[in-house]
Amino acid sequence: MLIQFDRATAIFDGHVALEPLTLTLTETRIGVIGLNGSGKSTFARLINGLVKPSAGCVTLDGLDTARDAKAVLALTGFIFQNPANQIILPVVGEDIAMGPRARGLKGKALDEAVGAVAERLGIAHLLLRRPHELSGGELQLAALAAVLVNRPKLVIFDEPTNQLDLKNRKRVAATIHGLEEQALVISHDLELIADFPRVLVFDRGRLAFDGAAEDAIVRYREIAAC
Numbered sequence: 001m002l003i004q005f006d007r008a009t010a011i012f013d014g015h016v017a018l019e020p021l022t023l024t025l026t027e028t029r030i031g032v033i034g035l036n037g038s039g040k041s042t043f044a045r046l047i048n049g050l051v052k053p054s055a056g057c058v059t060l061d062g063l064d065t066a067r068d069a070k071a072v073l074a075l076t077g078f079i080f081q082n083p084a085n086q087i088i089l090p091v092v093g094e095d096i097a098m099g100p101r102a103r104g105l106k107g108k109a110l111d112e113a114v115g116a117v118a119e120r121l122g123i124a125h126l127l128l129r130r131p132h133e134l135s136g137g138e139l140q141l142a143a144l145a146a147v148l149v150n151r152p153k154l155v156i157f158d159e160p161t162n163q164l165d166l167k168n169r170k171r172v173a174a175t176i177h178g179l180e181e182q183a184l185v186i187s188h189d190l191e192l193i194a195d196f197p198r199v200l201v202f203d204r205g206r207l208a209f210d211g212a213a214e215d216a217i218v219r220y221r222e223i224a225a226c
């Protein structure tokens, strides 16, 4: 999908969270790194329309995130920092079914859609479980299933391996690497984005670097050392 920022900026109560930004993204894997408060989440939320630009515009395949908000939301899925807050129904399978059910799917077709996405992510055995019974890694995958079942073109992950142990981190990382959908990943886990073709580094609300992962990590380390 073609993601375009045209002098888009985000200002909250007079504080500039993101300075005017113009850029085009088409890569299937896009990493976003930077120190706390540098504007990464704001940047990601501008893409799916959760934050509307204070000036300028953001478009996805030509759809304006402010004007065409509903269509933009249908194109994108967002996995928040704490996926436990994202799973709202008491049973995992019911939560995954919520999106397709709202679109009118029912009966066998609904069960098949839920079953297929659960199989794809290796969590079919968790469908009858309650979210509080899941590990952090399983929660990430359940939240991802509830997003993928809606067939987004782009999935945005906000620090998906935060708080995961090494085993779950590897499992979630392998899942992200294997996705057929386009993925934009905000992460402090540099290993996760180390082979991404494009990585953006934010520093105090400004895009400080835009390029290959290896060079982006060098730039990020420089910023962190200041």
Ligand SMILES: Nc1ncnc2c1ncn2[C@@H]1O[C@H](COP(=O)(O)OP(=O)(O)OP(=O)(O)O)[C@@H](O)[C@H]1O
Pocket: 012, 013, 015, 016, 017, 034, 035, 036, 037, 038, 039, 040, 041, 042, 043
């Ligand atoms: N809705 C909001 N209202 C007011 N200020 C906000 C809002 N969202 C973000 N900010 C501010 O904008 C700045 C950038 O925040 P943002 O969450 O985008 O940073 P981040 O790089 O994602 O940080 P972290 O790594 O800690 O998650 C911060 O100073 C933050 O306090």
